Amino acid sequence: MSDHKEGFEAPGTFVIALVFLAVFVVVYVVNFKLLSNIWEIR
Amino acid sequence: MSISVERIWWRPLDREEKIWVTIALIWCLGTFFMMPVWHVIAKQNTPNESYKVSVDDFEKLVTAFNEKYKVGMDENSGLPIVRPPAGSDVYFAGTGIWQWSSILELEAGKEYRLHISSIKGGGVEAWQHGLSIVSSKFNANFMIIPGYDYVLKITPTEAGEYGVICNEFCGIGHHLMAGKIIVKG
Amino acid sequence: MAEQFRTCPTTGLKIHKPAETLIRVNAVAAVVCLLVGGLAALLILLTRWPAVHLLNEEWFYRLLTAHALDMLIAWIIFFEVAGLYFGATVLLNNRLPAPKVGWVAFILMIVGGALINYTVLVGEATVAFTSYVPLKASPTYYLGVILFAVGALTAVLHFFAALIVAKKEKTYEGSLPMVTFGLMCAGVIAVLTLLHGAAIYIPTFLWSLNGQWGIPNDFFPGIDPMIYRLVWWGLGHPSQQINVCAMVSMWYLIATLTTGAKPLNEKLCRTAFLLYVLFINVASEHHLLVDPALSIWHKIVNTSYVMHLAVLASMIHAFAVPAMVEVALRKKGFTKGLFEWLKKAPWGNPAFASMFISLMGFGFVGGITGVTFGTEQISIIRHNTWSITGHFHGTVVLGTTLAFMGITYYIVPLIFRRQIFSETMAKLSPYFFGGGVFIFANAMMFAGGYGVPRRHWDITFAGASIPFQFDPTVFFFIALTGLGGLLAIVGGALYVLNTVASVFIGKKIQ
Numbered sequence: 001m002s003d004h005k006e007g008f009e010a011p012g013t014f015v016i017a018l019v020f021l022a023v024f025v026v027v028y029v030v031n032f033k034l035l036s037n038i039w040e041i042r
Numbered sequence: 043m044s045i046s047v048e049r050i051w052w053r054p055l056d057r058e059e060k061i062w063v064t065i066a067l068i069w070c071l072g073t074f075f076m077m078p079v080w081h082v083i084a085k086q087n088t089p090n091e092s093y094k095v096s097v098d099d100f101e102k103l104v105t106a107f108n109e110k111y112k113v114g115m116d117e118n119s120g121l122p123i124v125r126p127p128a129g130s131d132v133y134f135a136g137t138g139i140w141q142w143s144s145i146l147e148l149e150a151g152k153e154y155r156l157h158i159s160s161i162k163g164g165g166v167e168a169w170q171h172g173l174s175i176v177s178s179k180f181n182a183n184f185m186i187i188p189g190y191d192y193v194l195k196i197t198p199t200e201a202g203e204y205g206v207i208c209n210e211f212c213g214i215g216h217h218l219m220a221g222k223i224i225v226k227g
Numbered sequence: 228m229a230e231q232f233r234t235c236p237t238t239g240l241k242i243h244k245p246a247e248t249l250i251r252v253n254a255v256a257a258v259v260c261l262l263v264g265g266l267a268a269l270l271i272l273l274t275r276w277p278a279v280h281l282l283n284e285e286w287f288y289r290l291l292t293a294h295a296l297d298m299l300i301a302w303i304i305f306f307e308v309a310g311l312y313f314g315a316t317v318l319l320n321n322r323l324p325a326p327k328v329g330w331v332a333f334i335l336m337i338v339g340g341a342l343i344n345y346t347v348l349v350g351e352a353t354v355a356f357t358s359y360v361p362l363k364a365s366p367t368y369y370l371g372v373i374l375f376a377v378g379a380l381t382a383v384l385h386f387f388a389a390l391i392v393a394k395k396e397k398t399y400e401g402s403l404p405m406v407t408f409g410l411m412c413a414g415v416i417a418v419l420t421l422l423h424g425a426a427i428y429i430p431t432f433l434w435s436l437n438g439q440w441g442i443p444n445d446f447f448p449g450i451d452p453m454i455y456r457l458v459w460w461g462l463g464h465p466s467q468q469i470n471v472c473a474m475v476s477m478w479y480l481i482a483t484l485t486t487g488a489k490p491l492n493e494k495l496c497r498t499a500f501l502l503y504v505l506f507i508n509v510a511s512e513h514h515l516l517v518d519p520a521l522s523i524w525h526k527i528v529n530t531s532y533v534m535h536l537a538v539l540a541s542m543i544h545a546f547a548v549p550a551m552v553e554v555a556l557r558k559k560g561f562t563k564g565l566f567e568w569l570k571k572a573p574w575g576n577p578a579f580a581s582m583f584i585s586l587m588g589f590g591f592v593g594g595i596t597g598v599t600f601g602t603e604q605i606s607i608i609r610h611n612t613w614s615i616t617g618h619f620h621g622t623v624v625l626g627t628t629l630a631f632m633g634i635t636y637y638i639v640p641l642i643f644r645r646q647i648f649s650e651t652m653a654k655l656s657p658y659f660f661g662g663g664v665f666i667f668a669n670a671m672m673f674a675g676g677y678g679v680p681r682r683h684w685d686i687t688f689a690g691a692s693i694p695f696q697f698d699p700t701v702f703f704f705i706a707l708t709g710l711g712g713l714l715a716i717v718g719g720a721l722y723v724l725n726t727v728a729s730v731f732i733g734k735k736i737q
Binding site for chain 2: 403404516
Binding site: 012015 | 549566590595608
C-alpha cells in the first residue's frame with residue numbers, strides 16, 4: 001500500500017473499503033459452505 | 043443565498059476511485075456468474091420443475107399416496123406414517139388446519155420426487171405455507187403455494203430424524219405446524 | 228408572493244412558508260408513526276423472547292402486522308415526503324407550486340394510515356405485512372393502503388412539479404444539487420413502486436369485498452397466489468429501494484453539513500444514483516427464489532438486479548461518502564496516518580454519528596447479507612428464516628431510520644425554528660440505537676442460520692401435536708436479540724422524546 005499512498009486522496013477510506021470487501025467475501029463463501037451441507041436437491 | 047452547483051462535473055476519476063470501482067464491478071459480476079456456475083458444479087440448487095394443479099386434485103393425489111404407502115399412524119397427531127419406495131413420486135402438503143399431510147419415512151442416498159403444495163385437508167382454506175426442513179446440521183426452505191405443484195428432486199444424505207416446520211405466516215395456527223421426516227440408513 | 232418567503236438567518240436559505248408548514252406536518256406524522264411502531268416493536272420483541280413470551284398469539288400477529296406497516300410504510304414515507312418537499316424547495320430557493328395539493332396528499336395518507344391501524348388493531352386484518360392471498364383482511368385494510376399510496380403518489384408528483392417550476396423560474400444555477408438529484412431518483416423509483424402497489428392492492432380490495440357490505444359472494448374472482456406474490460413484491464422490495472436512495476441522499480447532505488465535505492466526483496456519484504433507477508426495481512424477485520413457477524434464468528437475472536449493477540451503485544456510494552469526509556477532514560489538518568481523520572471526526576455531533584453508523588451498518592450488516600441471502604441457491608438456506616428479518620433490520624433500521632434520525636437534528640432548528648431540547652440525549656441516541664440494532668440484527672441472523680423462522684409466535688412449538696426442538700444454541704442468540712432490541716428501543720425512545728420535546732417546548736430560534 002505504501003507506494004500507492006502519494007496519489008491517494010482518501011487512503012483511510014480505501015482501506016475501510018478493502019476490509020468491507022474482505023468481510024463480504026467471507027460471508028459469501030461461508031454461506032455457500034453452509035449450503036453444501038444440505039441434502040442434494042435439484 | 044443563491045444556490046449554484048457547478049455544471050461541469052464530469053472530471054476524470056481519481057486513482058483510488060478507479061481502482062475501487064473496478065474491484066467492485068469485478069466482484070459484482072463474480073457474484074452474478076456464481077449462480078449459473080453453482081448449477082453446474084454443485085448438487086444443491088433450486089428446483090426448476092413445477093406444474094399448475096387444482097387444490098382439490100392435489101388433495102386427491104395426497105390421499106391416494108398416503109393410503110398406498112401407509113405403514114403406521116402417529117398416535118398423538120393422528121397423521122399417517124408413510125414409506126414410499128425409493129425413486130417414487132411423493133405427495134406432501136400443508137393443510138388448512140395447520141398440519142402436514144403425513145410423516146414421511148425415506149431412505150438415505152435415494153432420490154425422491156417430492157411434490158409439495160397446499161390443500162384444505164378438512165380445513166377452511168389452502169394457505170400459502172413455507173416448507174422448512176430442519177436438523178441440527180442444516181435447514182432447507184421452499185415455498186408451498188396453493189394451486190402449484192413444486193417438484194423437489196431430493197436425496198436425503200444422512201439417516202436421522204428431521205423436523206418439518208412452517209415458516210410462512212399462514213394464519214393463527216401457524217406456530218402449530220410441526221412435523222417430521224424420518225430418514226433410514 | 229414575496230411575503231410567502233422568509234430567509235433563514237443562520238444558513239441564508241430562502242424558505243417558502245407553505246412548504247415549511249407541509250414539511251413540519253409530514254415530519255411530525257412520521258415521528259408519531261415511529262412512536263406507535265416502536266411500542267409495537269417492544270411488545271413483539273418481548274414475545275419472541277421465549278423467556279418472557281408476553282403477548283398471546285392473536286395480539287402478537289396483530290402487532291407484528293401493525294409494526295411493519297407503521298415503520299416500513301408510514302414512518303419512512305411520511306419522512307420521505309418531508310424530505311422531498313425540503314429538497315425541491317428549501318435547497319432550491321423554490322416554492323411548492325400547489326400547497327393545497329400537498330394538504331390533500333397529507334390528509335389521504337393520514338386517513339389511510341388510521342384506517343390500516345384501526346383495522347389491524349381490532350383484529351380484522353391479521354394478515355402480516357405481505358397479506359398473501361388467500362389470507363383475507365377486512366376491505367377497510369386494503370382501502371387504507373390504497374388511500375395511503377394515492378396520497379404518497381400525489382406527494383411525489385407534486386415534488387416533480389416543484390422541480391419543473393424551479394427550472395422554469397431559474398431559482399438555482401447550474402445542475403441540481405446532488406441531494407435533490409438523489410431524491411429525484413428516489414421519486415422515480417417511488418412512482419414505479421406505487422404503480423405496482425395499485426396493480427395488486429386494487430384487485431385484492433375488490434376481492435375482499437366478496438360477501439361484505441351487501442355485495443354478492445362471487446363479485447370478484449380469486450387472485451392467483453403466485454401472481455399476487457410476483458406483483459406484490461414489485462411494491463414490497465422496490466419500496467425499500469426508495470429508502471436506500473433517500474438514505475444515500477441524506478448521507479451526502481449530512482456529510483456536507485457536518486464536515487463541509489464535497490463529493491469528490493459528482494459524475495461517479497450521480498451515475499451510481501442512475502444505476503439504482505435502472506436496475507434496482509427488478510430486485511423484487513429476491514423473495515421468489517424458492518417459489519414454483521418461475522424459471523432458473525428468470526430468477527438469476529432478476530434477483531441479481533440484472534448483474535448486481537445496483538449493488539455496484541451502493542458500493543460506489545459507500546466509498547464516496549467516507550472518502551469525501553476523509554478529504555474534508557484531512558484539509559482541516561487531521562493527516563496523521565491512515566485514520567487520524569476518523570478518530571478526530573465530529574463524533575459528538577449526533578447527525579455525523581448517525582450518518583457514519585448508518586453508512587457502516589447499512590454496508591456491513593444489511594448490504595453484505597442482502598446480496599448473499601438474495602443469491603439464488605443461498606436462498607434455500609435463508610428464505611423466511613429469521614436471517615431475513617436480521618438482514619432488513621440492518622438496511623431499513625440501522626441504515627435508513629438512523630440516517631433520517633440524523634438529519635432531524637438539522638431539520639428541527641431550520642424548519643421548526645426550535646433548539647434541540649437536550650444535547651445529551653441527542654448525543655447518546657445514535658450510539659444506543661446503532662449499537663442496539665447492530666447486536667439485534669446480527670443475533671437474529673445467527674438464530675436464523677439454525678432455521679428459526681420469521682413471523683412466529685412460539686418457536687418452542689409447545690402446542691404442536693408433533694414435538695419439535697431447535698438446537699439449544701438458538702436460545703442464546705434469541706436472548707442476545709432481546710438485549711440488542713432493548714438497547715435499540717432505548718435509543719429510539721431518546722430520539723422520539725427529544726424530538727417531540729424540541730418541537731413543542733424547545734427554545735425558539737428567531
